[in-house]
Amino acid sequence: MTQADFGTELRSTAALASLVASRTYIWYISPMTSEPPDNRYRRRFLVEFTPAESDLADRMGSVHGSKRRAIVNGLQLLDSGEVDALRAQVAALEKERDTAKASATKASEGLATAKERAAGAKEAAGDLRAERAAHAKTRSDLAQTQQEIASVRQALANAQAELQRYAAALPTMAYCPDCQKYVPRSEWAEQAAEGGVVHVYHSKHDYRPKGSITKYPSVLFWRGGAGR
Numbered sequence: 001m002t003q004a005d006f007g008t009e010l011r012s013t014a015a016l017a018s019l020v021a022s023r024t025y026i027w028y029i030s031p032m033t034s035e036p037p038d039n040r041y042r043r044r045f046l047v048e049f050t051p052a053e054s055d056l057a058d059r060m061g062s063v064h065g066s067k068r069r070a071i072v073n074g075l076q077l078l079d080s081g082e083v084d085a086l087r088a089q090v091a092a093l094e095k096e097r098d099t100a101k102a103s104a105t106k107a108s109e110g111l112a113t114a115k116e117r118a119a120g121a122k123e124a125a126g127d128l129r130a131e132r133a134a135h136a137k138t139r140s141d142l143a144q145t146q147q148e149i150a151s152v153r154q155a156l157a158n159a160q161a162e163l164q165r166y167a168a169a170l171p172t173m174a175y176c177p178d179c180q181k182y183v184p185r186s187e188w189a190e191q192a193a194e195g196g197v198v199h200v201y202h203s204k205h206d207y208r209p210k211g212s213i214t215k216y217p218s219v220l221f222w223r224g225g226a227g228r
């Protein structure tokens with residue numbers, strides 16, 4: 001097989017395709033003497049590695065016992081489909097993680113909304129309590145006002161009853177010494193005298209608290225004072 005044939009074959013495996021991209025170092029790969037031959041068939045490849053790829057082949061060779069073993073292991077791994085399965089698993093896990101992250105974000109948002117609602121409800125409850133307290137105060141004030149109105153009405157009724165009693169007790173006619181007859185209340189007049197006394201006299205005459213030789217007094221009666 002020629003070098004070109006080998007290159008064509010390698011290109012069919014995606015992971016090793018890059019190995020032939022740059023021709024810098026040349027490795028001859030042959031079976032190691034430490035590995036017993038499983039059959040007589042052997043084939044040699046001429047592969048060109050870049051410095052980085054050469055380092056990789058060295059490192060993997062020391063890990064897997066030989067560069068040949070490392071490359072064969074790699075090829076077998078690719079052939080087994082485990083890499084694709086792992087990639088699919090990783091993709092599935094990433095998707096699962098993203099879904100979980102989205103759910104967590106959504107839950108977090110829901111929680112924030114719930115917190116906001118709770119805060120709003122708390123505020124509303126506070127307002128309601130304040131409103132209820134205000135209503136209770138208003139009701140209390142109203143009840144007190146109604147009680148005061150009832151009290152005032154009762155006092156007014158008492159006063160009116162008292163007034164009627166006094167009105168009924170007031171004299172309507174008084175005897176005039178000058179006229180020598182009873183005269184109606186509409187003809188009475190008042191004059192303040194000493195000691196808080198009020199003289200009620202017959203307005204038809206002058207105010208005469210005392211009589212003279214020619215005239216009688218015009219005072220009908222006294223009001224107020226000590227009565228002496």
Ligand SMILES: [Zn+2]
Pocket residue numbers: 176177178179180183202204205
């Ligand atoms: Zn008179």
